[in-house]
Amino acid sequence: MGLDDICNTGLCLGLGIGCLVKQENISQSDHHQQKKKKPFLKHDQLFPSLSLGPSHDVHGQGESIDLHQRQASSLSLSAVSSFSNSSVKRQRDFGGEEVELERVCSRVSDEDEEGSPRKKLKLTKEQSSVLEDSFKEHSTLNPKQKQALAEQLNLRPRQVEVWFQNRRARTKLKQTEVDRELLKKCCETLKEENKRLHKELQELKSLKLTASYYMHLPAATLTLCPSCERVDNGGEAPSTSSPFTMGQKSHFFSSFTHPSAAC
DNA sequence: CGACTGCTCCAAGTTACATCA
């Protein structure tokens, strides 16, 4: 294997940002995801990811929620209009039993019939906290969980649903931002590596050029010293100002040189 | 068995309101 081989082979750098998929089981609450065979990976199943800390038992222990009056009043206003569009439907529960669920049509606006401008609800700290905790536990809700959360927080199921949708979107946005930064750094590193390799290639090419100049010398007399990385011609050519001098250690050194005892 | 339909859920994008500097 000679210089030509090295030069012709080319340098192949494999680029790739690894996304390690956690092999953790999908939580029972995520059977929606299981049911649908979308190639969708939850973001908390990928590395790097935003860690969401330890999960808490949200539904247990009867945590008391102090709902503000403002909240309650705004709820009562909009809840009437939205529930007027709801229907009661018997739906098979995932456990097999049948539960009666109040269904709120997701396509129906929560605005009241008069078309008054929509009031924006501000969730209380307690509500946000419970929702966050629940989200940490499972980023999607089944109807039962949604209903339970809604009752616990004195919200409409639709509001809980929307909150989870928005929360997932925010999480994804954040993750995208993190990924972008990661790729940016990776790109910079690869640029530097590429630059360095180009430089090294140039040096090797010039080395090859000069080597052909010295072709008249017996091949055995041209050796590269592994320690000082200078070409030694057996004392027949000046070594201090030799064009064979390499600035950097070459990765390919061992492939075309032999250790020399010249030094 | 495949086609069709209705329902449901979700992601992505958008709108609009509330708050703050």
Add this chain to the structure above:
DNA sequence: ATTGATGTAACTTGGAGCAGT
């Protein structure tokens, strides 16, 4: 008081899975 930026609740749209016909 006004204004632009920001956060986010609520909405719209379109796609996909599933069950029933």
